Amino acid sequence: MTDSAAQARPVFLGQNQYGKAENRVVRVTRDGATHHVKDLNVSVSLSGDMDEVHLSGSNANVLPTDTTKNTVYAFAKEYGIDSAEQFGVHLARHFVTSQEPIQKARIRIEEYSWERIEAAGEGEHSFARQGQETRLTQITYDGSSWEVVSGLKDLVVMNTTDSEFWGYVKDKYTTLPEAYDRILATQVSARWRFNWSDEEREMPDWEESYTQTRKALLSAFAETYSLSLQQTLFQMGARIIEQREEIDEVRFALPNKHHFLVDLKPFGLKNDNEVYLAADRPYGLIEGTILRDGAEARIPADLTNL
Numbered sequence: 001m002t003d004s005a006a007q008a009r010p011v012f013l014g015q016n017q018y019g020k021a022e023n024r025v026v027r028v029t030r031d032g033a034t035h036h037v038k039d040l041n042v043s044v045s046l047s048g049d050m051d052e053v054h055l056s057g058s059n060a061n062v063l064p065t066d067t068t069k070n071t072v073y074a075f076a077k078e079y080g081i082d083s084a085e086q087f088g089v090h091l092a093r094h095f096v097t098s099q100e101p102i103q104k105a106r107i108r109i110e111e112y113s114w115e116r117i118e119a120a121g122e123g124e125h126s127f128a129r130q131g132q133e134t135r136l137t138q139i140t141y142d143g144s145s146w147e148v149v150s151g152l153k154d155l156v157v158m159n160t161t162d163s164e165f166w167g168y169v170k171d172k173y174t175t176l177p178e179a180y181d182r183i184l185a186t187q188v189s190a191r192w193r194f195n196w197s198d199e200e201r202e203m204p205d206w207e208e209s210y211t212q213t214r215k216a217l218l219s220a221f222a223e224t225y226s227l228s229l230q231q232t233l234f235q236m237g238a239r240i241i242e243q244r245e246e247i248d249e250v251r252f253a254l255p256n257k258h259h260f261l262v263d264l265k266p267f268g269l270k271n272d273n274e275v276y277l278a279a280d281r282p283y284g285l286i287e288g289t290i291l292r293d294g295a296e297a298r299i300p301a302d303l304t305n306l
């Protein structure tokens with residue numbers, strides 16, 4: 001189709017972005033016989049002056065997605081990977097400052113952790129992949145300001161007591177018995193937004209921040225005597241906001257992993273809060289944002305969009 005024919009159409013190009021998704025990079029740092037491992041899944045998404053590639057097919061402004069992939073691996077060598085956040089900042093800065101048409105970069109990173117295997121007689125180079133839990137970060141840079149949202153997903157936690165649920169609304173469809181001592185279990189998905197947005201300000205210590213934020217979230221989960229998962233959610237977020245000055249906003253999606261007491265009476269047995277059926281679905285889904293006073297809510301309500 002010719003240019004003039006294309007322009008005659010009542011059609012406009014809306015938001016667009018492009019890049020290479022899910023670049024799996026494992027960086028080994030060799031400190032003598034002791035090795036360190038960073039295992040990341042890096043997704044690059046760039047946007048800017050990209051009308052022509054869509055409208056006329058001119059690739060003059062297009063840095064190939066293949067190049068963005070290569071940059072991830074080259075940077076892993078050149079800069080190393082101190083933290084997922086630091087690595088994402090390097091990448092985002094590079095794409096926006098080195099290519100005129102690129103005005104915005106969004107780098108999403110998942111990080112998988114490896115635990116050192118302490119085996120006698122071996123060098124410090126053996127690792128076991130840790131659980132299901134995944135660390136996350138998203139770095140966005142538009143040439144002047146930064147937004148860093150980090151978090152985790154698939155962190156499964158359980159309290160076997162100190163949880164109740166009663167006093168709720170009852171209508172003609174309500175059958176749920178009130179619970180005065182129940183299991184509370186969830187698979188935590190959390191995102192927290194840093195207030196670091198200006199290159200002039202000192203960056204947080206990303207690794208320390210992650211370790212302490214995760215610890216705050218877990219200790220609040222364990223220490224809250226819970227009257228609902230909603231109350232626990234708020235306590236977990238409040239603990240982070242109170243303890244971590246670098247964080248202004250926390251968003252949680254907490255599936256309530258129901259554990260139902262099994263009726264053992266048919267077998268002549270008393271179930272004294274000991275035997276449960278761990279239900280898979282459906283599950284309650286409790287979601288919420290906790291903010292520092294005066295902070296703006298910017299993490300999307302639906303965490304699958306982040």
Ligand SMILES: O=c1[nH]c(=O)c2[nH]c(=O)[nH]c2[nH]1
Pocket residue numbers: 165176227228229230256284
């Ligand atoms: O902690 C809970 N919050 C709810 O809103 C709810 N609803 C429900 O059936 N069980 C629970 N548990």
